[in-house]
Amino acid sequence: MEEVPKTIAHQIGGVQNDVLRFGLQGVKSDIVGAHPLESAQESVRRTQETMKRKCIMNTYGSAFPLKMDLDRQMLSRFQRPPGAIPSSMLGLEAYTGSLDHIGFEDYLNDPRESESVRPPDMHHGMEVRLGLSKGPVYPS
Structure with missing residues (x-):
């Protein structure tokens, strides 16, 4: 039985290396x-x-x-739609006990809240959630 591509993005191709949305990818990040x-x-x-x-x-x-x-x-x-406010996943953190652990974002700030980070693209976030595109919701 042939496997049918799940999304339109697989039919179009080249989505994983979308330079216009995600910028140039370094070779070092692929190797190391x-x-x-x-x-x-x-x-x-x-x-x-x-x-x-x-x-x-x-x-x-x-x-x-x-x-x-x-x-x-x-x-x-349970997640918020992609946009200005990221999902906190408070219920999952309380259930798993990860609220008891202090990470770097608790005392050094969350990097997504920095002014140097571009706001997320809502349209791309919904494409990722619906499976029409691949890639990070928060481009760096």
Whole structure:
């Protein structure tokens, strides 16, 4: 059975390298991966999440982690339309416990609120959300 392209953007082609919307992409960003410490932190986070899931399964039964996954999926869907105010995802942060962690944006400011960053293109944001285009909603 042939796989039909999902979006119009795949039929047109060249959307991933849209120089007019996203600017020139550097070769260095394509070659150099994430920092080794970042990948180590990610693996530790995944290991801790797996252990927490196993503890919950042993304590409350095998259905409870499935219910938690469904709750997480529902809370991750609530978003504002693209525009001037980004989605805060407060419900998901409260559910996952990430409100307890202090990130750099909590004390150094959110880079999206900087005056040097262009405001997001609402039309492109809706194209990305509907699957008609690919790329970041907040171009840098």
